[in-house]
Every structure is written in structure tokens, then in C-alpha cells.
Amino acid sequence: MAYKITEECISCGACEPECKNEAISEGETIYVVDPDKCTGCVGWYDTPRCVEVCPIDDCCIPDPEHEETKEQLLAKWRKLNPGEEPAPGTY
Ligand code: SF4
Numbered sequence: 207m208a209y210k211i212t213e214e215c216i217s218c219g220a221c222e223p224e225c226k227n228e229a230i231s232e233g234e235t236i237y238v239v240d241p242d243k244c245t246g247c248v249g250w251y252d253t254p255r256c257v258e259v260c261p262i263d264d265c266c267i268p269d270p271e272h273e274e275t276k277e278q279l280l281a282k283w284r285k286l287n288p289g290e291e292p293a294p295g296t297y
């Protein structure tokens with residue numbers, strides 16, 4: 207499942223450089239996640255980096271509008287990162 211950023215976001219910017227899929231950007235009022243690029247960190251980490259670095263609880267959350275299996279997320283990761291191998295234990 208892709209992640210999303212909620213209205214709780216204080217636009218601190220901490221998450222943006224941590225997303226290795228470059229899925230996070232500054233929106234008009236809060237930071238936003240591009241669901242076409244978010245793999246829930248499948249392929250990179252065993253837990254979502256944006257959740258880890260965000261200072262606000264429950265600000266980066268799974269997006270129920272983008273339900274995906276781990277297999278689908280890994281396929282997305284492979285498309286985004288051609289020629290690379292996913293990190294073991296992340297999918
Ligand atoms: S879960 Fe991972 S891939 Fe998705 S937006 Fe957060 S840091 Fe980026």
C-alpha cells in the first residue's frame with residue numbers, strides 16, 4: 207500500500223530527502239506523496255522511512271485508496287529503479 211501524508215503535516219521537510227523513490231514533494235499547504243512512486247519503502251527498507259523521520263504521530267499513514275500487495279509494490283519498485291536489486295528483507 208502506498209502511504210499518504212495527512213493534514214497534521216507541519217511542512218518540516220524532514221521526510222522529503224529520506225524517500226529514495228523521490229515520492230515526496232512540497233505541496234501547496236502540506237507535503238504530499240505521489241502514489242505512483244511510493245512503494246511503502248518495499249525495495250529499500252523494512253519500515254517506511256517517512257514514518258520514522260516524521261516528528262508528528264500518525265502523519266504518514268497507509269493510504270486506503272491505494273491498496274497494493276507486496277508483490278505489486280515490488281513490481282512498482284523495479285520499474286522505478288531499473289537495473290537495481292531490492293534490499294533483502296524489504297519485500
Ligand atoms: S513509505 Fe517510503 S517510498 Fe513511500 S513516501 Fe514514505 S519514504 Fe517514500
Ligand code: SF4
Nearest residue numbers: 215216218219221260
Ligand atoms: S516529516 Fe512529517 S511533518 Fe515533516 S514534512 Fe514530512 S510529513 Fe510533514
